[in-house]
Amino acid sequence: MSGENKKMSRGDLGLQIIIFGLGFFYAIVYYIAVPGVIDLQAVSDELLSYITAVLTAAFAIGVINLTRVHWINIKRKRATWMFSVILLVCLYSMLIFSLIASPFALDPNATVIPNSVIQFSTPIWQFLYYKILVNINSSIFSLLAFFIASAAYRAFKARSLEATILLVAGLLVILGQTPIADVIWPGFSVIRDWIMAFPNTAGQRGILIAAALGIIVFSVRRLVRYPW
Amino acid sequence: MYLLLLGVIILPVLTHSTVPVPISPTTLALFQFIERLPANSLVVESFDYATSVVPELHPQAIIVTQHLFLRPVKILFVAQDNNGPTLAEAVLDTVNKGNKTYGVDYADLGYIPNTATLIGMPSSISKFLPLDTRGNPTANLPIIKEFPGIKVASLVITFDDDSSAALSYIQYWEGAYHIPVAIGATSTIAPGMMPLFNSGQLVGVLFSIRAADEYEELVYQQYNCCRGISGASSAMVGLSASQLLIVVMVVFANTAYFFSRRMSKGGK
Amino acid sequence: MLELIPGRVSQAVLLVVVLVAIYEATRIASKRKLKTRGIPGLDRIDGWIEEAAKLNRPVFFTPGTGGVTDPDTLAGLSLLEYIVQHCIQHNAKLIVANSDLQVQQMTEDMVKGAYTKAGKEKEFTAETVRYVSTRQFAYAAGVMGILRREKPAVNFFVGLFQAEALQIAETGRTEALYQFGGTTNTDQLPFFLTTCDQTLIGEEVYTAQGYLSSDPQAISELVGPDAGKIIAILLMLAGALLLSFGNSLLVYLLGL
Numbered sequence: 001m002s003g004e005n006k007k008m009s010r011g012d013l014g015l016q017i018i019i020f021g022l023g024f025f026y027a028i029v030y031y032i033a034v035p036g037v038i039d040l041q042a043v044s045d046e047l048l049s050y051i052t053a054v055l056t057a058a059f060a061i062g063v064i065n066l067t068r069v070h071w072i073n074i075k076r077k078r079a080t081w082m083f084s085v086i087l088l089v090c091l092y093s094m095l096i097f098s099l100i101a102s103p104f105a106l107d108p109n110a111t112v113i114p115n116s117v118i119q120f121s122t123p124i125w126q127f128l129y130y131k132i133l134v135n136i137n138s139s140i141f142s143l144l145a146f147f148i149a150s151a152a153y154r155a156f157k158a159r160s161l162e163a164t165i166l167l168v169a170g171l172l173v174i175l176g177q178t179p180i181a182d183v184i185w186p187g188f189s190v191i192r193d194w195i196m197a198f199p200n201t202a203g204q205r206g207i208l209i210a211a212a213l214g215i216i217v218f219s220v221r222r223l224v225r226y227p228w
Numbered sequence: 229m230y231l232l233l234l235g236v237i238i239l240p241v242l243t244h245s246t247v248p249v250p251i252s253p254t255t256l257a258l259f260q261f262i263e264r265l266p267a268n269s270l271v272v273e274s275f276d277y278a279t280s281v282v283p284e285l286h287p288q289a290i291i292v293t294q295h296l297f298l299r300p301v302k303i304l305f306v307a308q309d310n311n312g313p314t315l316a317e318a319v320l321d322t323v324n325k326g327n328k329t330y331g332v333d334y335a336d337l338g339y340i341p342n343t344a345t346l347i348g349m350p351s352s353i354s355k356f357l358p359l360d361t362r363g364n365p366t367a368n369l370p371i372i373k374e375f376p377g378i379k380v381a382s383l384v385i386t387f388d389d390d391s392s393a394a395l396s397y398i399q400y401w402e403g404a405y406h407i408p409v410a411i412g413a414t415s416t417i418a419p420g421m422m423p424l425f426n427s428g429q430l431v432g433v434l435f436s437i438r439a440a441d442e443y444e445e446l447v448y449q450q451y452n453c454c455r456g457i458s459g460a461s462s463a464m465v466g467l468s469a470s471q472l473l474i475v476v477m478v479v480f481a482n483t484a485y486f487f488s489r490r491m492s493k494g495g496k
Numbered sequence: 497m498l499e500l501i502p503g504r505v506s507q508a509v510l511l512v513v514v515l516v517a518i519y520e521a522t523r524i525a526s527k528r529k530l531k532t533r534g535i536p537g538l539d540r541i542d543g544w545i546e547e548a549a550k551l552n553r554p555v556f557f558t559p560g561t562g563g564v565t566d567p568d569t570l571a572g573l574s575l576l577e578y579i580v581q582h583c584i585q586h587n588a589k590l591i592v593a594n595s596d597l598q599v600q601q602m603t604e605d606m607v608k609g610a611y612t613k614a615g616k617e618k619e620f621t622a623e624t625v626r627y628v629s630t631r632q633f634a635y636a637a638g639v640m641g642i643l644r645r646e647k648p649a650v651n652f653f654v655g656l657f658q659a660e661a662l663q664i665a666e667t668g669r670t671e672a673l674y675q676f677g678g679t680t681n682t683d684q685l686p687f688f689l690t691t692c693d694q695t696l697i698g699e700e701v702y703t704a705q706g707y708l709s710s711d712p713q714a715i716s717e718l719v720g721p722d723a724g725k726i727i728a729i730l731l732m733l734a735g736a737l738l739l740s741f742g743n744s745l746l747v748y749l750l751g752l
Contacts, residue, residue, distance in 0.1 A: 045344035062597035137280035155690035180468035213724035214699030
């Protein structure tokens with residue numbers, strides 16, 4: 001951590017003034033208006049769109065970086081070079097078909113790209129998106145079911161009083177969430193609703209308030225003191 | 229254990245088993261809110277989930293959208309996730325739109341790229357989203373002429389997988405313009421939405437695929453249609469069985485733990 | 497000319513009050529050299545990294561799926577700065593995996609700079625800081641693959657995590673000696689608590705830097721939130737009491 005009190009150079013001081021000024025500006029725009037003189041909200045929106053444009057450029061840098069790293073893998077025939085080939089083929093084919101045929105297509109009205117190319121690319125893009133991307137993403141997400149089962153099996157052990165309370169509350173909420181459990185006894189969903197409405201809400205609010213205060217202090221230190 | 233889990237999930241799907249699901253208060257709250265909307269109200273549906281949670285949130289989106297098409301309301305589709313416009317089109321291809329016409333009764337405005345657009349849309353939609361997903365200028369759409377800004381909307385429903393979109397709608401639309409917000413949430417974030425529901429900042433919370441089945445039942449009870457449209461009912465037995473299996477395994481683990489402790493104490 | 501926006505007046509007043517409280521608490525704490533409670537896991541980081549170096553196994557760090565505008569990610573990167581220093585000190589191999597492209601550039605710059613400053617530029621390779629994917633589960637699959645192949649001895653998961661948290665923490669648990677987690681996302685905290693040896697809960701993610709830093713000003717990160725919490729508790733008690741007696745004055749004031 002940067003614990004030393006460094007003397008700021010002129011460049012650092014200039015950067016600090018910009019950081020503090022912009023941060024303070026965004027903070028006061030939320031609370032203060034200057035009607036009839038300047039629309040502060042419009043100014044902040046405009047600045048935000050410039051920042052978004054700058055940040056978006058990083059995507060291009062990211063693609064270039066990814067291509068460079070994996071191209072080096074392929075060139076030097078490293079152990080996993082075949083996977084790098086697959087990655088680059090998938091990356092650029094999805095990129096090309098998305099630019100031609102996705103809802104974010106560059107030329108949806110076929111002004112420059114011939115209509116026949118768009119017609120050819122659309123079913124391929126739909127296959128890649130709906131049949132491969134959606135299903136693969138869902139499959140990885142579904143692994144969570146198995147991980148939750150093993151985590152619950154390991155974690156829900158009545159080692160102490162607190163662990164026992166956690167165990168009982170956890171089991172009651174799971175049973176309350178289970179559609180079929182309400183057929184066994186309707187009280188499960190009532191208990192679940194109570195646990196979610198009171199202890200869960202209280203605990204979540206406590207952590208949220210504390211985290212919000214932590215963000216305020218963290219952010220103020222970032223704004224006031226550069227380098228970090 | 230993993231094989232058991234796989235078995236209890238797959239078998240009910242293969243046997244097409246179903247189970248009656250009681251209606252949660254949070255699902256009922258949203259259904260009743262939509263039922264009470266006056267004719268010609270504007271509802272904004274926001275698709276803010278990634279492809280990974282399609283099995284969980286897509287059924288919710290389908291049945292809620294179908295409900296909105298059954299009611300005399302106007303609908304705008306937006307998205308804060310870049311997969312949103314594609315998923316919105318997929319939902320529109322699935323539901324029965326009845327007599328509703330694109331551009332007059334509903335429109336798909338596409339992706340909201342940044343916070344500035346979110347903040348500006350209540351005052352002017354066409355200024356911040358000049359084109360819809362079909363390339364039409366939004367200023368020319370009859371629905372936008374009727375509702376030039378979001379601030380007159382009666383409801384915003386977000387299907388969200390990480391709560392960021394829901395919180396942004398609460399912050400910028402509910403807080404500033406008092407537009408009611410509801411969320412269709414995944415099971416991981418839904419508990420975190422309960423404080424917002426209890427404080428009235430959310431008018432409804434749909435808990436995962438189970439809520440889709442509950443909502444489908446409510447629509448069926450009211451309109452005598454649309455059973456099976458979301459596909460959620462086929463998952464309920466598998467969902468129940470897997471959750472009950474986890475409960476059984478936890479009880480088994482604790483029983484084994486107690487016995488092993490007793491034996492080790494007896495051994496001393 | 498300047499006017500407060502209606503509906504946000506009480507928020508502005510509260511913010512000023514909280515900031516003043518934080519400043520005063522910091523001033524008093526640094527004057528009186530107040531002792532703060534420790535966050536146990538943070539003391540062990542150095543020992544864990546040393547053990548990883550002795551076993552010749554890498555140390556793994558990931559700041560999650562957040563972007564540069566997320567405070568969780570920035571707090572995670574603050575901890576990374578500390579971890580990098582200790583990895584260099586103990587000659588432990590470091591692997592950092594990123595989901596966000598801007599975060600990737602920041603971490604690459606930070607880690608490379610640290611190695612260069614220590615005169616160990618050659619130890620920083622293209623494999624040290626890796627960009628995995630912006631897509632949540634592609635990132636999860638990539639990190640799981642790294643954890644399986646590289647078999648790090650110590651894993652750090654500190655930042656903004658969503659549903660992929662349990663997947664990567666469970667996968668890491670099979671090979672790692674120690675795991676350290678931290679996030680403010682209350683939905684993922686239970687998963688870190690069950691799979692990690694030490695977990696930073698909520699605000700501890702932000703106060704970690706203050707705890708580890710030798711900068712006396714950093715005590716504001718430890719004491720400041722506590723001052724704000726006292727104000728919050730007093731407001732809640734006052735509000736609950738007033739409302740119980742049918743008085744909604746505080747509700748009205750907070751709605752201004």
